[in-house]
Amino acid sequence: MFPRPIQTLSPASQRLYKIALPVMLILWLLPLLGVAMTSVRPSSDLASGNYFGIPSRLAFENYLTVFRNTELEKYLLNSFKVTIPTVIGAVALSCLTGFALAIYKFKANLILFFMFVAGNFVPFQILMVPVRDLTVNMGLYNSITGLALFHIAFQTGFCTLFMRNFIKALPFELIEAARVEGVSEWQIFRHVVMPLMRPAIAALSVLIFTFIWNDYFWATVLTTGADTQPITAGLNSLNGQWIAAWHLVSAGSILAALPPVLMFFMMQRHFIAGLTLGAVK
Amino acid sequence: MPEAPAIPATHAPRPRRSRRALAPWLFLAPGLAMFLIYVIIPIFQSMWVSFYDWDGLSDATWVGMANYVELMDDEAFYVSLKNNVIWLVLYMLAVPAGLMIALFLNQTVRGIRIYKSLFFFPFVISQVVVGLIFSWFYAPDFGLLYKLIEGLTGQSVAILADERLVTYGIIAAGLWPQIAYCMILYLTGLNAVAPDQIEAARLDGAKGWKMLWYVVLPQLRPATFIAIVVTVIGALRSFDLVSIMTSGGPFGSSRVLSYYMYEQALSEYGYRMGYGAAIAVVLFGIMMIFISGFIWKMWRDEKGVR
Numbered sequence: 001m002f003p004r005p006i007q008t009l010s011p012a013s014q015r016l017y018k019i020a021l022p023v024m025l026i027l028w029l030l031p032l033l034g035v036a037m038t039s040v041r042p043s044s045d046l047a048s049g050n051y052f053g054i055p056s057r058l059a060f061e062n063y064l065t066v067f068r069n070t071e072l073e074k075y076l077l078n079s080f081k082v083t084i085p086t087v088i089g090a091v092a093l094s095c096l097t098g099f100a101l102a103i104y105k106f107k108a109n110l111i112l113f114f115m116f117v118a119g120n121f122v123p124f125q126i127l128m129v130p131v132r133d134l135t136v137n138m139g140l141y142n143s144i145t146g147l148a149l150f151h152i153a154f155q156t157g158f159c160t161l162f163m164r165n166f167i168k169a170l171p172f173e174l175i176e177a178a179r180v181e182g183v184s185e186w187q188i189f190r191h192v193v194m195p196l197m198r199p200a201i202a203a204l205s206v207l208i209f210t211f212i213w214n215d216y217f218w219a220t221v222l223t224t225g226a227d228t229q230p231i232t233a234g235l236n237s238l239n240g241q242w243i244a245a246w247h248l249v250s251a252g253s254i255l256a257a258l259p260p261v262l263m264f265f266m267m268q269r270h271f272i273a274g275l276t277l278g279a280v281k
Numbered sequence: 282m283p284e285a286p287a288i289p290a291t292h293a294p295r296p297r298r299s300r301r302a303l304a305p306w307l308f309l310a311p312g313l314a315m316f317l318i319y320v321i322i323p324i325f326q327s328m329w330v331s332f333y334d335w336d337g338l339s340d341a342t343w344v345g346m347a348n349y350v351e352l353m354d355d356e357a358f359y360v361s362l363k364n365n366v367i368w369l370v371l372y373m374l375a376v377p378a379g380l381m382i383a384l385f386l387n388q389t390v391r392g393i394r395i396y397k398s399l400f401f402f403p404f405v406i407s408q409v410v411v412g413l414i415f416s417w418f419y420a421p422d423f424g425l426l427y428k429l430i431e432g433l434t435g436q437s438v439a440i441l442a443d444e445r446l447v448t449y450g451i452i453a454a455g456l457w458p459q460i461a462y463c464m465i466l467y468l469t470g471l472n473a474v475a476p477d478q479i480e481a482a483r484l485d486g487a488k489g490w491k492m493l494w495y496v497v498l499p500q501l502r503p504a505t506f507i508a509i510v511v512t513v514i515g516a517l518r519s520f521d522l523v524s525i526m527t528s529g530g531p532f533g534s535s536r537v538l539s540y541y542m543y544e545q546a547l548s549e550y551g552y553r554m555g556y557g558a559a560i561a562v563v564l565f566g567i568m569m570i571f572i573s574g575f576i577w578k579m580w581r582d583e584k585g586v587r
Binding site: 001002003004005006007017018021024025028029030031032034035038049051052093094096097099100101103104106109110112114115116117118119121122123124125126127128129130131132133134149150152153154156157160185189210213214216217220221232233235236239246249250253256257260261264265268272 | 315418
């Protein structure tokens with residue numbers, strides 16, 4: 001193991017390490033802790049210049065104010081409405097594409113695979129004008145469907161990379177054996193490969209959930225207004241309205257961050273597998 | 282595949298072989314169609330649009346290279362390009378910084394899993410929230426960092442309002458989640474480092490930096506590769522933070538190409554789709570240099586596997 005396990009060092013260094021851990025963590029999360037604390041600070045504290053001291057009391061009503069005075073719950077709901085179908089759509093499509101690229105040998109295989117990989121890396125701006133135009137022409141501009149459709153298509157690139165590498169690592173003998181038995185290709189996909197893909201599906205779902213939840217660029221390009229915009233774009237426009245009301249901005253930020261954070265904590269192992277498995281085989 | 286039976290299956294509507302040639306295309310069809318329509322074709326359409334003068338509504342007029350000629354003389358374009366280079370260079374700090382934190386956390390003490398997760402936190406939250414957090418951190422008069430600098434030096438500076446500092450301030454905000462990302466890649470990589478090699482090197486007297494450089498880092502190469510890929514792409518894609526923290530200001534000094542493109546094509550500054558597309562094509566060209574490099578490496582690895 002590298003670095004040398006701390007247990008083999010002197011008790012003094014061990015103690016030092018145990019102190020350094022929380023200190024480093026607090027420094028690392030300082031901006032976030034500051035915001036969390038501001039979100040429960042009563043506005044009177046801010047007015048009297050108490051920005052960093054202990055809040056005079058815990059003002060959880062800031063969160064209520066945010067909900068009461070804004071359309072935050074609409075934005076949050078929109079985020080779910082965009083994110084969940086995207087996760088389902090992109091994962092479903094990439095199970096199919098990943099299977100095709102991992103199992104079959106055909107001429108265009110590698111070219112198509114690298115097309116998905118490269119497409120996943122391009123700058124969003126090169127897609128912006130045509131995608132916006134296409135969405136407008138389909139009558140889907142400023143609709144949740146329009147935004148989700150684009151996300152599904154774009155995320156298919158990354159998901160295909162991930163699924164293809166995962167399926168490729170499965171024992172190929174399983175598929176050969178099934179073929180010898182005369183099982184059809186669709187049945188092989190459905191009953192031989194799919195059951196083995198559960199961990200990949202879980203990992204990818206968590207990851208795509210966070211990606212889409214946190215998307216801001218496409219939300220501003222394809223939607224406008226509280227009826228369709230997700231929380232990221234909503235938060236930005238609320239920030240414009242709440243000049244200097246940092247206790248409200250903070251409460252809103254915490255609320256916007258919460259769903260992906262909870263997701264991460266619940267599905268931690270899958271999440272981390274997702275980040276690395278797709279690219280390292 | 283073993284060559285199978287001599288007796289053809291008479292009841293089969295089509296021979297298996299041709300069915301198997303068709304199968305991958307059927308599996309690919311829906312995903313590929315979506316990807317072509319929304320990603321691949323728009324790339325070429327953007328290139329096409331960049332030769333037009335178009336406001337997005339009325340008829341477009343062909344202007345040839347005029348948009349690109351205009352770019353050559355556009356002060357704001359060069360500012361954005363310069364900032365993109367700064368982003369790219371400074372963002373690379375995330376890779377060694379992530380490695381350092383990963384090494385710091387690569388121990389087995391009580392509760393280390395929680396520590397690792399909490400260190401990873403900044404990556405999970407949206408860049409919009411990160412941008413707001415840092416705007417607050419930098420805010421003049423009451424921001425935590427502002428107060429710290431004031432306490433240390435007697436006078437402070439409003440980072441986001443200072444033309445010379447603003448880009449660095451935004452990059453620092455961007456580094457926060459990016460370091461967390463690189464850290465987790467390295468933590469996973471460190472799990473896979475072969476313990477016997479470390480022990481062998483240790484018996485040979487290797488330790489500290491030498492051990493890291495000659496024994497550990499070569500084994501971490503896959504993690505380093507992905508860390509570099511995601512960092513380069515992340516740096517050149519930077520948009521959210523610039524938009525949230527400064528909207529490109531003050532006086533356009535914190536613009537990057539992605540933001541300048543958006544500003545030209547789709548904001549109160551006007552709807553110059555053609556000009557915006559030309560900026561996007563330049564950014565695309567820059568990114569393609571890196572993307573081709575990555576693809577070339579992955580391609581070689583693929584061939585090596587066979």
